[in-house]
Every structure is written in C-alpha cells, then in structure tokens.
Amino acid sequence: MFKLLLCCLLLTIDGGWAFNHGQDLVDFQTYKENFTKTYPSTSACNFANYYFIYNRNQVAQHNAQADRNRTTFREAVNQFSDIRLIQFAALLPKAVSTVASAPTDPPPSQAAATSFDIITDFELTVAVEDQGVNCSSSWAYATAKAVEIMNAVQSANPLPSSLSAQQLLDCAGMGTGCSTQTPMAALNYLTQLTDAYLYPEVDYPNNNSLKTPGMCQPPSSVSVGVKLAGYSTVADNDDAAVMRYVSNGFPVIVEYNPATFGFMQYSSGVYVQETSALTNPRSSQFLVVVGYDHDVDSNLDYWRCLNSFGETWGEEGYIRIVRRSNQPIAKSAVFPSALA
Known part of the structure; x- marks a missing residue:
C-alpha cells in the first residue's frame, strides 16, 4: 500500500504538477489491474497516472458528444490510455x-x-x-x-x-x-x-x-x-x-x-x-x-x-x-x- 501511495499520490517535483488522490487514484488502480500495468519507476508511474486521467477525461468528453449524436463513434479507456497521443504515434x-x-x-x-x-x-x-x-x-x-x-x-x-x-x-x-x-x-x-x-x-x-x-x-x-x-x-x-x-x-x-x-x-x-x-x-x-x-x-x-x-x-x-x-x-x- 505504501508503494502504491508513493507511486500515485506524491507529486512529481521536477515536473511541477500533481493530481488528486480520490476517485482518480481508484480509477488508475483499477486501470492498472485491468490491463496488467507495471511501471519501472515512481516517476514513470506518476506520468502514467497523469496521462491516464487526461485520456479518461477526454474519453468522457467525447462520449458526451456521442450521447448528443454529435459524433458517430465512441471511445473507451484501453491499453494506450496511460500515454500521450504523441507517444502513441511514435510507437507506430x-x-x-x-x-x-x-x-x-x-x-x-x-x-x-x-x-x-x-x-x-x-x-x-x-x-x-x-x-x-x-x-x-x-x-x-x-x-x-x-x-x-x-x-x-x-x-x-x-x-x-x-x-x-x-x-x-x-x-x-x-x-x-x-x-x-x-x-x-x-x-x-x-x-x-x-x-x-x-x-x-x-x-x-x-x-x-x-x-x-x-x-x-x-x-x-x-x-x-x-x-x-x-x-x-x-x-x-x-x-x-x-x-x-x-x-x-x-x-x-x-x-x-x-x-x-x-x-x-x-x-x-x-x-x-x-x-x-x-x-x-x-x-x-x-x-x-x-x-x-x-x-x-x-x-x-x-x-x-x-x-x-x-x-x-x-x-x-x-x-x-x-x-x-x-x-x-x-x-x-x-x-x-x-x-x-
């Protein structure tokens, strides 16, 4: 539990950003379990958590548009939701x-x-x-x-x-x-x-x-x-x-x-x-x-x-x-x- 808190609750000092540790932490922990995610360091875990929250929110915003018939497809959190779009593009x-x-x-x-x-x-x-x-x-x-x-x-x-x-x-x-x-x-x-x-x-x-x-x-x-x-x-x-x-x-x-x-x-x-x-x-x-x-x-x-x-x-x-x-x-x- 201590390692989880260290990984996902502490702010990243060099990067100058932090994230809340309520529902965001619960969602990220569930995400890691669902997609069998591990990270090589606390810093890597923090970055993954940050981008997971960003991408999760982007999915929610997009699907709200789908609910209003303003887009013809839906999105979902998946194995790529802990990285930036630019990283995803670089993988391919x-x-x-x-x-x-x-x-x-x-x-x-x-x-x-x-x-x-x-x-x-x-x-x-x-x-x-x-x-x-x-x-x-x-x-x-x-x-x-x-x-x-x-x-x-x-x-x-x-x-x-x-x-x-x-x-x-x-x-x-x-x-x-x-x-x-x-x-x-x-x-x-x-x-x-x-x-x-x-x-x-x-x-x-x-x-x-x-x-x-x-x-x-x-x-x-x-x-x-x-x-x-x-x-x-x-x-x-x-x-x-x-x-x-x-x-x-x-x-x-x-x-x-x-x-x-x-x-x-x-x-x-x-x-x-x-x-x-x-x-x-x-x-x-x-x-x-x-x-x-x-x-x-x-x-x-x-x-x-x-x-x-x-x-x-x-x-x-x-x-x-x-x-x-x-x-x-x-x-x-x-x-x-x-x-x-």
Missing part, C-alpha cells in the same frame, strides 16, 4: 517500403455485392491478435491474418489456425521489422522463396514482448504450412477495387494513419477520421479490410477492418471506418491472391 512510425513490388495479375472477380463481410458471411472464427506496445509490427500481423483468412475461405475451413506474425518479423523484417517495414516485404518473402511456408502460430509463437525481431528459425517439423503463390496490389484511392476483392473473399491490407485520439481510444461505432489526419500522416498502422456495409444509426457507409491491438480495443478487435469518396481506404493496398 510511418512505414517505408524497403523492397520492390512483385505483384501478380489480380484474380478474376465478380461485381461487388451491396454489402459483404468475409468473417461473418463465411462463418469464420478468426482470432484477434495483439501486437503489443514494443514493436511496430502491424505489417506482419496484417499479412499473416490476411493469408490465414484467404486460406480459410479457399479451403472451406471455418476454424483456421492462427498463422505466425513472428515468423514474418524474424524472417522478412530486414532490419526494420519493429519500425517502418511494410507488408510487401512479408509477401515477397512468402512468394519468392521456394521453401517459405507460413507456419501456424502454435509452431512459431508470436512474442509481443520483444522490442526487436529474433532469429529466423522456422520450425524443423510441422505438419501444416501455408504456401503463397502470389499477391496483388490496388491503386491508391481505388476503393471500388477494394470492395470488389473483399466481396470475392480476398481480405485487403491497407495502410492507415492511427495518430488521433479517436483511433487510439476507439471503442465502437463508425469512425470518421479528423480532417487534419488525412494529409501528411506521420504514423502507420496496417489493417485488414474484411467487409463493408451501411450503419443505420449513423446513416454512414463503412468498412470493417481487423486490427492487431487485441480484443479489448475497438469492437472486439475490429474497427468500422467511414466509407466515402473523400476519405478513401485504399492506401498502399495489397492482398494475397493465390495459394501454391
């Missing part, structure tokens, strides 16, 4: 491709349906992954999940095994696996190396506590691995193509700017990105577009995307993003298109 630096694209011709496709969802329409049970806060690895998680979902659709397997993002981090990261790498590196690895199979996570476990990729060590004896024959790209802003491929059972990976309070603490509803975030983004998070539809409550069309922030973020790990011509989802869009 702008992606920079280090490899040449080697796409194949896109597969034949039928016209897009009015609405479609790969997960629900094919009745798939797909695990939501958590990339953690130590490594900007959404490029690997998104690629592994897209291959997993496509393989599940084409093999008619409603209960696919999670595929290893860690393998892609270790084997395709090329020195920037925890910073600025892109899905293209993973897709080139899987298609250009003859012995590159993407293994189940149970055989090549993910480890979101690592701050750097590990050694590339594919398991020596596994019964199942997915071999990818090709991938295809979508031109920037070509949302009609994204819709068509998703409607034909191909999950599409897109690059998205996450550096807003709304994305960081998104909880539910149709997310409409702030105008300022639409230009000159300095952060990247790769999402997997799995569906699209119309939301009756907000009267907005939306994309349904799978993130890799775990099930406690968003709508059990998913986010619905507004679908409109002036906010295209197709950015650096790519998708696995053929199995070997």
Whole structure:
C-alpha cells in the first residue's frame, strides 16, 4: 500500500504538477489491474497516472458528444490510455517500403455485392491478435491474418489456425521489422522463396514482448504450412477495387494513419477520421479490410477492418471506418491472391 501511495499520490517535483488522490487514484488502480500495468519507476508511474486521467477525461468528453449524436463513434479507456497521443504515434512510425513490388495479375472477380463481410458471411472464427506496445509490427500481423483468412475461405475451413506474425518479423523484417517495414516485404518473402511456408502460430509463437525481431528459425517439423503463390496490389484511392476483392473473399491490407485520439481510444461505432489526419500522416498502422456495409444509426457507409491491438480495443478487435469518396481506404493496398 505504501508503494502504491508513493507511486500515485506524491507529486512529481521536477515536473511541477500533481493530481488528486480520490476517485482518480481508484480509477488508475483499477486501470492498472485491468490491463496488467507495471511501471519501472515512481516517476514513470506518476506520468502514467497523469496521462491516464487526461485520456479518461477526454474519453468522457467525447462520449458526451456521442450521447448528443454529435459524433458517430465512441471511445473507451484501453491499453494506450496511460500515454500521450504523441507517444502513441511514435510507437507506430510511418512505414517505408524497403523492397520492390512483385505483384501478380489480380484474380478474376465478380461485381461487388451491396454489402459483404468475409468473417461473418463465411462463418469464420478468426482470432484477434495483439501486437503489443514494443514493436511496430502491424505489417506482419496484417499479412499473416490476411493469408490465414484467404486460406480459410479457399479451403472451406471455418476454424483456421492462427498463422505466425513472428515468423514474418524474424524472417522478412530486414532490419526494420519493429519500425517502418511494410507488408510487401512479408509477401515477397512468402512468394519468392521456394521453401517459405507460413507456419501456424502454435509452431512459431508470436512474442509481443520483444522490442526487436529474433532469429529466423522456422520450425524443423510441422505438419501444416501455408504456401503463397502470389499477391496483388490496388491503386491508391481505388476503393471500388477494394470492395470488389473483399466481396470475392480476398481480405485487403491497407495502410492507415492511427495518430488521433479517436483511433487510439476507439471503442465502437463508425469512425470518421479528423480532417487534419488525412494529409501528411506521420504514423502507420496496417489493417485488414474484411467487409463493408451501411450503419443505420449513423446513416454512414463503412468498412470493417481487423486490427492487431487485441480484443479489448475497438469492437472486439475490429474497427468500422467511414466509407466515402473523400476519405478513401485504399492506401498502399495489397492482398494475397493465390495459394501454391
């Protein structure tokens, strides 16, 4: 109890600020327990407490606007609520491709349906992954999940095994696996190396506590691995193509700017990105577009995307993003298109 009081009640002398120790302390203690938070020092704990209170209050203010129908989505305290927005953005630096694209011709496709969802329409049970806060690895998680979902659709397997993002981090990261790498590196690895199979996570476990990729060590004896024959790209802003491929059972990976309070603490509803975030983004998070539809409550069309922030973020790990011509989802869009 003394350590808790020392951590969370004392003011930070150098910083010149303090916080009250009533309900704020109770809320922060509950937050730490719910998200299994520990901090390396009293100072770090104090800063976390300060920003938790700030972000909690921001969530309350935003949701008060949602209650008045002045915004179309809600926010909630989550694993990022003890850091500043600028720190969150720094965790997810702008992606920079280090490899040449080697796409194949896109597969034949039928016209897009009015609405479609790969997960629900094919009745798939797909695990939501958590990339953690130590490594900007959404490029690997998104690629592994897209291959997993496509393989599940084409093999008619409603209960696919999670595929290893860690393998892609270790084997395709090329020195920037925890910073600025892109899905293209993973897709080139899987298609250009003859012995590159993407293994189940149970055989090549993910480890979101690592701050750097590990050694590339594919398991020596596994019964199942997915071999990818090709991938295809979508031109920037070509949302009609994204819709068509998703409607034909191909999950599409897109690059998205996450550096807003709304994305960081998104909880539910149709997310409409702030105008300022639409230009000159300095952060990247790769999402997997799995569906699209119309939301009756907000009267907005939306994309349904799978993130890799775990099930406690968003709508059990998913986010619905507004679908409109002036906010295209197709950015650096790519998708696995053929199995070997």
